[in-house]
Amino acid sequence: MKIAILGSGGREHALTFSISKSNKVEKIYCIPGNAGTSELAENISLDINDFKSVYEFLKRNNINFVVVGPEDPLVNGIVDYLEKLDIKVFGPNKIASQLEGSKIFTKKLCKKYNIPTAEFGIFENADDSYRYINNAKHPLVIKADNLAAGKGVYICREKNESYLAVKEIFDGKFGTAKNILFEEFLEGEEMSYFIISDGKTFKNFGSAQDHKRVGEGDKGKNTGGMGAYSPSRLFNEELEQKILEKIIKPTLKGINDLGTKYKGFLYAGLMIVKDEPFLIEYNVRMGDPECQTILPILNTDIIKIFQSCVDEKLNEIEIKWINKKSLCVVLCSNGYPDKYEKNIIIENFEKLSLNEKNYLFHAGTEKKDNKIYAVGGRVLNFISISNTYSEAKKNIHENLKKLNWEKGFFRKDIGYKVIDK
Numbered sequence: 161m162k163i164a165i166l167g168s169g170g171r172e173h174a175l176t177f178s179i180s181k182s183n184k185v186e187k188i189y190c191i192p193g194n195a196g197t198s199e200l201a202e203n204i205s206l207d208i209n210d211f212k213s214v215y216e217f218l219k220r221n222n223i224n225f226v227v228v229g230p231e232d233p234l235v236n237g238i239v240d241y242l243e244k245l246d247i248k249v250f251g252p253n254k255i256a257s258q259l260e261g262s263k264i265f266t267k268k269l270c271k272k273y274n275i276p277t278a279e280f281g282i283f284e285n286a287d288d289s290y291r292y293i294n295n296a297k298h299p300l301v302i303k304a305d306n307l308a309a310g311k312g313v314y315i316c317r318e319k320n321e322s323y324l325a326v327k328e329i330f331d332g333k334f335g336t337a338k339n340i341l342f343e344e345f346l347e348g349e350e351m352s353y354f355i356i357s358d359g360k361t362f363k364n365f366g367s368a369q370d371h372k373r374v375g376e377g378d379k380g381k382n383t384g385g386m387g388a389y390s391p392s393r394l395f396n397e398e399l400e401q402k403i404l405e406k407i408i409k410p411t412l413k414g415i416n417d418l419g420t421k422y423k424g425f426l427y428a429g430l431m432i433v434k435d436e437p438f439l440i441e442y443n444v445r446m447g448d449p450e451c452q453t454i455l456p457i458l459n460t461d462i463i464k465i466f467q468s469c470v471d472e473k474l475n476e477i478e479i480k481w482i483n484k485k486s487l488c489v490v491l492c493s494n495g496y497p498d499k500y501e502k503n504i505i506i507e508n509f510e511k512l513s514l515n516e517k518n519y520l521f522h523a524g525t526e527k528k529d530n531k532i533y534a535v536g537g538r539v540l541n542f543i544s545i546s547n548t549y550s551e552a553k554k555n556i557h558e559n560l561k562k563l564n565w566e567k568g569f570f571r572k573d574i575g576y577k578v579i580d581k
């Protein structure tokens with residue numbers, strides 16, 4: 161089989177790595193990929209939101225199967241577009257992708273199907289929003305409705321912050337805003353929970369805890385994710401039953417009731433409050449860096465899993481896992497998530513110990529003249545799988561020391577809640 165993977169981050173390098181281990185695969189293309197994927201696949205420089213160019217490339221190269229990494233093309237309907245042209249694609253269609261594309265769509269679905277989530281209100285203009293804020297309890301959570309790469313969420317401690325959030329959203333900071341979402345602030349601990357679905361059956365695809373804040377102790381600005389560990393320390397069978405019965409099953413029923421099916425990964429961002437799960441958000445893809453953290457412990461051919469989803473035969477497959485803990489630390493460019501330099505050389509890759517326990521997945525990197533440059537904020541993902549999280553952390557830190565990249569930084573406390581000091 162010839163496979164194309166769409167995307168260029170750490171998640172897509174991890175997917176490329178897992179797919180490259182499948183004996184069903186003869187060639188992989190990454191559109192556009194990064195320096196890491198270029199070791200395993202052919203990188204193709206195309207805009208993944210230009211569906212026509214993507215299709216023409218697939219057709220010209222007889223590519224049979226497409227795996228979509230990031231949310232934008234999914235929300236914009238790439239699956240519907242390619243399926244109509246007889247290309248097999250792993251990922252949810254446009255209707256189902258609204259679970260990530262529109263927070264208000266998801267909130268309404270939660271209300272209709274009684275899915276536990278933060279209390280909420282929706283307003284259509286700034287004046288109504290200001291009036292609401294005047295009497296609202298704080299902290300208050302304010303969200304832009306559209307895709308905003310994780311940036312359209314404000315946790316407002318006091319009224320002035322809330323007024324500013326409303327102004328920024330209606331001024332169009334995240335694109336034209338037809339409405340705005342207000343949410344009750346939930347106090348608890350977050351957990352990422354994943355399933356994979358073929359529209360008829362679904363299976364667990366792991367859990368993780370992501371560290372989204374830039375600073376140690378989970379302080380400072382939100383980022384794309386500074387590191388993660390899997391499984392989440394909160395995970396247990398009793399909690400999983402609640403997540404499935406109260407959140408996942410009613411959601412999939414809601415999508416079925418719209419006359420369609422959910423196919424692909426579904427990522428539930430949960431807040432666990434006193435052992436009860438609340439849905440914070442859905443993503444219609446794997447998490448990043450959760451994907452890099454989880455795939456090294458997958459012990460089943462991932463292409464077999466993806467094919468079975470597309471063919472609606474997931475019930476025929478058993479997904480096996482290696483019984484280990486996995487930790488991932490993200491190495492970022494100095495300055496991230498604010499301004500950072502681009503095109504900085506990274507050396508010493510040959511010094512790293514990479515094997516069946518220790519992995520390196522690239523994110524914002526590019527290869528030029530056989531040298532590797534950092535071109536993004538999140539640059540490299542170091543993963544280690546082990547019997548204990550502390551052992552995994554030790555292995556990662558040894559590799560980070562060997563790389564010794566002075567232009568970057570990483571959080572030294574990833575997994576602090578599961579690692580004794």
Ligand code: AMP
Binds near residue numbers: 372
């Ligand atoms: P979202 O993009 O909706 O996942 O929000 C980004 C982050 O904001 C989440 O990962 C949470 O840390 C935080 N957050 C979002 N909604 C709430 C809420 N209702 N209560 C507390 N924290 C929240």
Ligand code: GLY
Binds near residue numbers: 370385448
């Ligand atoms: N790890 C957060 C995300 O992928 O959205």
